[in-house]
Amino acid sequence: MQAKVVIVGSLNMDLVTRAPRLPKAGETLAGQSFVTVPGGKGANQAVAAARLGASVAMIGCVGSDAYGDELRSALLAEGIDCQAVTRIEGESTGVALIVVDDSSQNAIVIVAGGNGHVTSAVVDGFDTLLSQADVIICQLEIPMATVGHVLKRGRELGKTVILNPAPASGPLPAEWYGWIDYLIPNESEATALTGLPVDSVGSADAAATALMKAGVRKVIVTLGEQGALFASQARSQHFPAPKVQPVDTTAAGDTFVGGFAAALAEGKSESDAIRFGQIAAALSVTRSGAQPSIPTVVDVQSYQP
Structure with missing residues (x-):
């Protein structure tokens, strides 16, 4: 089946241990549990x-x-086309080493591994996938040069191009903005991109305006329990968050991006796609884990406020 949504991004194995507290330098602690969980923002959004x-x-x-x-x-178990998931001989797979303490504070070390090998040449080898897609999604957990290459190629092909700028540590390269249809940062990422504090609907609107002045067509700032702020040259609209009892917010942003893209690819309006993504993200925070928490389309359709 021809893929309607193509994700170019990261695949990580999350190695998660819980301990009473985070260790000090040189200290060995007895952990309470250990799990391995499939992750990486690219893979999460694909799922x-x-x-x-x-x-x-x-x-x-x-x-x-x-x-x-x-x-x-x-x-593959999710029905995702993996012909372009390339195995790099002699390299390790990307991992995130995560220690979580009893107060839910964490310390994380990320090793890029295979993700560092996602080059422009690798992407060009699967250009047919990009040319057949309706929506192309990138994040920032692969080399920046590759992300820019994909954004530009998506624009050349006339595709709907989505960038989830995570993790963001500063402004994006200036030439990128004109290649992006939908830029989807959270509050901290919007702050990193613009230098403006973002902690409310109003401040998100100000950040979105700054990003559109830089050349982005449309911006969606996700605001957690405050919902999401959509902005385009024509309008700005706040979408309140669905009310749920949160358990674990891991992968909520990835779930929103994936749900929004899936709805756009199906032909839904922007507003309906945002609401669809919000319900999916809200359902995900009622469950633990990253990929295990992501709901299905039936779950979203069955949602009752």
Whole structure:
């Protein structure tokens, strides 16, 4: 089946341990639990788009190890086209080493591994996937040069181009903005991109205006329990968040991006796509984990406020 949504991005195995507190330098602590969870923002968004109704393909790289095999198998189990998930011989798969303490504070070390091998040349080898897509999505967990290459190529092909600028540490390259249809940052990412404090609907609107002046066509700032702010040259609209009892916010942003993209690819209006993504994200925070928390399209359709 031809993929309608193509994600170019990261695949990580999250190695998560819980301990009473975070260790000090040189200290060894007894942990309470350990789990391995498929993750990476690219893979999370691919799983979200697939569960939420889209035909999906993933472009990315894993290492020549068991984690890479497991991540690829997890995507295949979701019906995702993995012909472009490339195995890099002699390299490790990307991992996130996460320690969580009893107060839910965490310390994270990320090793890019295979994700560092997602080059422009690798992407060009699967240009047919991009040319057949309706929506192309990128994040910032692969080399920046590759992200820029994909955004530009998506614009050349006339596709709907979405960038989730995560993790963002500062402004994007100036030439990128004109290649992006929908820029979807959260509050901290919007602050990093603009230098403006973003902690409310009004401040999100100000940040979105600044980003559109830089050349972005449309901006969606996700605001957690405050909902989302959509802005275009024609209008600005606040979308309140669905009311749920949160358990774990991991992958909520990825779920929103995947759900929004899936709805756009299906032909829904922007407003309906935003609401669809919001319900999916809200349902995800009622469950623990990253990919395990992502709901299906049936879950979203069954949602009752």
